[in-house]
Amino acid sequence: MDDLFSNFDLYLRAFGLTVGLFVVSGVVSLVVGALLASLRVGPVSVLARAVSVYVTVVRNTPLLMIFIIMAIAGPRLGYTFKSVEELSVGDWSVSAYFFRSCLALSLYTSAFVCEAFRSGINAVPLGQAEAARSIGLTFPGAMRQVILPQAMRAALPPLTSVQIALLKNTSVAAAFGMIEATARMKYFTNRNADDRVLIFVAFAVGYVVLVELLSLVGSRLEHRWAVAR
């Protein structure tokens, strides 16, 4: 346990990487998921069906398989993501592993975000959409002004669930080269086998704190947006 406390900066940096993976993948998955949901309920049926196929395929694939496709099958097709390391904004540059993990996590989570938004859209009362049509709003207008703001309220509980699951799924990156919290726990356990339970509890508490924070944010937002019906 002394090892853990004397190397506490490693612990914090590992969780920092977890949070970094989560924030980047979370934002990307929210944006892409919202876009996919709009296509899914839109009038162009080819796109709606294509999105439906994508969501079904990705929802039924384990996240690990998506990581394997990116990390193990990708290089065989020539995609090593090394070119990302050459892009740098000022002092910041991104490692290929980070980019690859965020890509896999975002692709996986966007499918679930799309479904969450779709369930939110379905929860908006029918009369709202009819009223929007009757005052002449087109599909983009109706979505933006009437449907999506109300859908956000209904979509918030499943969205919070999905983002919490994303936070926990960042741990899978540990098996593919990222030294985030789970990999760091393995490192400490290998060095101090007699403190293994305490080390586990220390890292588990870190995750519990992050999950509860996220849960708190979700419930605060829900409370803020709640309306009496």
Next chain:
Amino acid sequence: MSASVLFDAPGPRTRARHRIYTVVAILLLVALAAAVVWRMNERGQLAYDLWEPFVTPEYVQALWQGLLDTLQMAALSIVFAVVFGVAFGIGKLSDHAWVRWPCWLVVEFFRAVPVLLMMFFVFYSYGVGEGGIGAYWSVVIALTVYNGAVLAEIFRAGINAVPSGQAEAAYAIGMRKSQVMNIVLLPQAVKIMLPSIISQCVVALKDTSLGFAIGAPGLTYVGKQIYGEFHNQVQAAIVVSAIYIVVNLILTGIATWVQRKYVGEKNPLELTRVGNLDGGRNV
């Protein structure tokens, strides 16, 4: 709300515009598919000898064995998880605070810990070495506690979803708490909980793949052995993913059928912030 309410019956100009969008979309999708196939061809990934292991009987049998191992791990963990979930779900509903709070603590803790972290802990602490329990049981234990915590929530939500009049009527005719639970609430709650439990089976099945990181037997492990031998990573990834997708689709189909048959028009269970990748249900 059906999507057709969002946009009115299209007039001629809109129909023409949609036709253009449809053509562009089809072209883009075809171009994407063609690019994937062309890229694979360029790298020689469409060669027959890379795909051959998947039509050779011995390797198909190895894959089948791996699938059976995976299904076995998932089934075992769900069975133990149901026991865990029932125990802690009832504990959370208890009237005694000294029972309720520890159960709440345990359930919250195991819901928030990632499955891979649990697997690493169990494996590297108790699984390696000569007296170790091995990777298989590490996976089963980790999956059991995680799914058990989620099932405890499902159980609690199921019991609370039974109309309150049932419990009130049972108390009114003089039943004790355990009788109310066993005779009146549980049988009705099981029907409500069944689709969520089957969905949790899908989650357990997907999470068994994480055993890859600790070398546990299963479909992904067999895939790794195959691509280690034949260097057909792309093909192995595609085939193993396809197998997972088919099995999960079957399970999800069963869950939908059970939902329609036994629960009918009522809403599926709402679990608050379980971290379940359900992505919401579409009513």
